[in-house]
Amino acid sequence: MRLRHIEIFQAILQTGSVTGAASLLNVSQPAASKALQHAEAQLGFALFKRVRGQLLPTPEARILEPSTARVFEELQRARRLAGGLRQHNARSLRIAATPSLAQSLLPKVIPRWMKRFPGVPYELATHHTPKLVENLLLHESDLALTLQDPKHAGLSMRPLAKGHMVVIAPPEHWPTHELNEALDIQELGGEPLLALDTRDALGSLLDHHLSETPKPPQVIARVQTWLLAxxxxxxxxxxxxxxxxxxxxxxxxxxxxxLRPMLPVNLCALTRPDQGTSDVLDGLLEELGNEAANLMR
Incomplete structure (x- = not known):
């Protein structure tokens, strides 16, 4: 099968029709039909059968699907990489951050940075840490900001600021005189708690400490972002x-x-080792580090 055949095959599997596949791939319906016919002629067997107006995969197609799916995924990845390289050559600084950092940190820093480097084109995006890593590796971003070091061999990590996790509560939950006192983690026992997803490294760390308390809190929900919490x-x-x-x-x-004991959290800047450095990027990292240090003290 040629790559075009694999594209058509996967697109029909996703949409259930040649028309849908043509729309997905941005080609004409006759071109998609011709590509399917060519693929079936080369293979020597049918890939789909029509049932009540919908194309359903044949037994042979179901056996073929896992292998073609891997090829299709790599093809899409190569296209994303090529697109990322093309955008990189446009000299726009592409910045990506986790949702909480995008809302709490970037709006304070970007205006000051732009005053230092007026006219520099930039793009902003938000993703969770695994997606930040993927986008950097595919050259779809130039800088990623996260609160956890993914320890990826293909990336460079620069710590910008250090702090510790804190406990938050609704207004007037604690008496005012207690706000300057650290809350022992055992005092969370029995309290309704909005916990971070344990697939997150910091969420897993917190769960470990909570599991060692005599009376754990009552986890009422797990959320994927601290902003939602x-x-x-x-x-x-x-x-x-x-x-x-x-x-x-x-x-x-x-x-x-x-919170007592203190659970560390670090602001990390991720880049690719082959990027080198620039005054524009260094200036942004300096502003980010200064602002984060003030907020994380």
């Missing part, structure tokens, strides 16, 4: 343990207390 806390849904950038960033009024 913060919003739910502000609505009185419970407590949450989050990073200080999320806690002290923009959003509805909440209460914040330090």
């Amino acid at each position: 913060r919003s739910l806390v502000a609505e009185g849904m419970g407590l949450a343990v989050v990073d200080p950038l999320t806690a002290y960033g923009p959003g509805p009024l909440i209460q914040v207390r330090a």
